[in-house]
Amino acid sequence: xxxxxxxxxxxxxxxxxxxxxxxxxxxxxxxxxxxxxxxxxxxxxxxxxxxxxxxxxxxxxxxxxxxxxxxxxxxxxxxxxxxxxxxxxxxxxxxxxxxxxxxxxxxxxxxxxxxxxxxxxxxxxxxxxxxxxxxxxxxxxxxxxxxxxxxxxxxxxxxxxxxxxxxxxx
Numbered sequence: 001x002x003x004x005x006x007x008x009x010x011x012x013x014x015x016x017x018x019x020x021x022x023x024x025x026x027x028x029x030x031x032x033x034x035x036x037x038x039x040x041x042x043x044x045x046x047x048x049x050x051x052x053x054x055x056x057x058x059x060x061x062x063x064x065x066x067x068x069x070x071x072x073x074x075x076x077x078x079x080x081x082x083x084x085x086x087x088x089x090x091x092x093x094x095x096x097x098x099x100x101x102x103x104x105x106x107x108x109x110x111x112x113x114x115x116x117x118x119x120x121x122x123x124x125x126x127x128x129x130x131x132x133x134x135x136x137x138x139x140x141x142x143x144x145x146x147x148x149x150x151x152x153x154x155x156x157x158x159x160x161x162x163x164x165x166x167x168x169x170x
Contacts, residue, residue, distance in 0.1 A: 035073035042146035048116070054147045055121030056114045063109040063125060068098035076149050083153045106131040111170045119144050126159070126170065135159040137169040 037057070042050055054075060062071035072095050080091040087094070101107070107129040114123050123140040136156050143151035159169060 033073050033077050035070060036077045037074040038077065038146065038148035040078075040146040040148045040150075047146075050147050051116040051119070051121060051144050054144070055116045055123065055142070058121070058142075058149070059112055059114040059123050059125075063112055063123070066102040066107070066109070068102055069095045075147075078148075081151070083151070104129045104132050104134075107134075116144070121149065124170075128159075135161075 038054060058071055058075045061067050061074060065071075072091060076091065078091075080089055080094055082089055082094075088097075107127075109125050109127055111126040112123070113125070114121070116122070121142040121144060123138075123142075125138055126136070127138050128135045136158055138157075139155045141153045141155075142149040157169065163169075
């Protein structure tokens with residue numbers, strides 16, 4: 001499988017608008033889809049901690065397990081919008097594309113860092129598939145609504161092996 005730069009840019013289109021039923025402290029969240037873990041109405045003093053746990057769990061499912069559908073079901077359960085000009089909108093096209101790309105022979109994700117603060121979650125990682133001649137440093141920026149992701153931006157840098165500073169990416 002040969003991947004163009006546009007295809008690689010589309011890989012990281014992992015954002016959405018979440019439409020969910022209201023949730024209160026005495027009424028549990030009614031998931032839109034099976035497997036939904038996030039709560040778009042989450043707030044309060046523990047929100048920062050819960051968002052940090054959400055981005056780490058999302059990263060684990062999305063990158064370590066390489067399961068785009070499960071990650072989207074858990075944290076991006078609603079409509080899908082994207083700030084990447086090379087990516088299509090819509091949840092299902094994103095899941096389909098990501099599932100195919102993640103299945104590329106030799107695809108791996110390493111150097112994974114996940115953190116959250118001030119309503120933003122970040123994933124920084126190395127994406128590599130020798131079989132597809134793909135080697136990139138990726139930074140995903142996700143805006144939270146409660147503990148769900150509602151907006152996404154990404155930055156991708158090709159790793160050629162000829163960089164002046166080999167420590168520049170990680």
